[in-house]
Amino acid sequence: MTLSTDPSLAPFFAPQGIVLFGASTNPTKLGFGLARNLVQSGYSGAIHFVNPRGGTLLERPVYTDLTAVPDPVDLAVLLLPAELAPATLAACGQRGIRAAIIAAGGFRETNEAGAHLEQACLDTARQYGMRLIGPNCIGLVNTHLPLDTTFLPPPGPTPGDVAFVSHSGAICAAVIDWARGQGFGLSQLVSLGNQADVCETDVLASVAADPHTRVLTLYLEGISDGRRFVHEAAQVTREKPVVALKVGRYASGQKAVASHTGALAGSESAYEAAFRRAGVIRANTAEELFDWARA
Structure with a gap:
């Protein structure tokens, strides 16, 4: 018997390309650690970094926004302040990205305002047919x-x-x-x-x-x-x-x-x-x- 898997989850388990929002050149930041792990894992697909400051990180360009990121990219990883997550998901949805991991905390686990932000993320994801893992997870x-x-x-x-x-x-x-x-x-x-x-x-x-x-x-x-x-x-x-x-x-x-x-x-x-x-x-x-x- 072959297990019936959900095709909407495929980008989590076999992504073609990944974009990390919140990549950081500061080695003390989690955004640096996540970028390092992506690169050092040996993943063979495309890896892209986004941070409004731009620059380079681990010998790769850091794009200032998603519009500059080349294809293919089908999985987004968000390590951003919680209040930025809904708009970032909307940008991903408009780009055609249908899977996102929200690694950041500051949502339902914290307070009522965080719960509203989490609901906004879910509403945005549903608007674009996007699947979410998280928030408040490590990926x-x-x-x-x-x-x-x-x-x-x-x-x-x-x-x-x-x-x-x-x-x-x-x-x-x-x-x-x-x-x-x-x-x-x-x-x-x-x-x-x-x-x-x-x-x-x-x-x-x-x-x-x-x-x-x-x-x-x-x-x-x-x-x-x-x-x-x-x-x-x-x-x-x-x-x-x-x-x-x-x-x-x-x-x-x-x-x-x-x-x-x-x-x-x-x-x-x-x-x-x-x-x-x-x-x-x-x-x-x-x-x-x-x-x-x-x-």
Whole structure:
């Protein structure tokens, strides 16, 4: 059986060209780190940088706006102040870019004004038929493509056969460090952040379809649509094992989850039943999550 993947997500997992908004020549800025990771990842497609200041960065031109960026470009990465994101997405939509990662924070996870900005981003994306990952995320890594759209300090993860999908960017960073220390390789890493648009269920088939991925591991703070998750995960678990760590099982954990995603952790019995119906293996700790993945 071949997994049915969503073609609208293809630019996230196999982009033809990438434009980074917020690239910086200052080595102390996240915009420099993200630019460095894109270039040093070995990604073979086009990489373009945009910053109103212009100049050069990593021996590449920095364009002052999107209109000067040459084709091909089908994935935008935004590392900008939150208030600039809606207009930047509109410019991307007008250019025909249909996928964007909003790495910046300052949205729903902060306050009501941030929530309005996040909704404006989603409205703009829907206007242009664009898919969004984030905001408030660290992006994607594919060690075999290869591609690294994160701003994390190097070195990145070692190539392997375990995919990691997480609501929490901080956990992604910790997992990369831990995996390198353990000699444990990753095939893909997907940081979803606030999930204004693309959620954990959306990416399951695309991640599982990767021939380099043997097992999927999920770090979940909640599930956007339980019935849909069960349906999609059940398709995937027929092909490859899926192991999930659902955090927020206890009162203290539920408070932490609410502060990060703005969502309630949900009923534990409902999650238990959903995982069982979908054939998802439930881990109780991060150590157990990766013990199952190595089995």
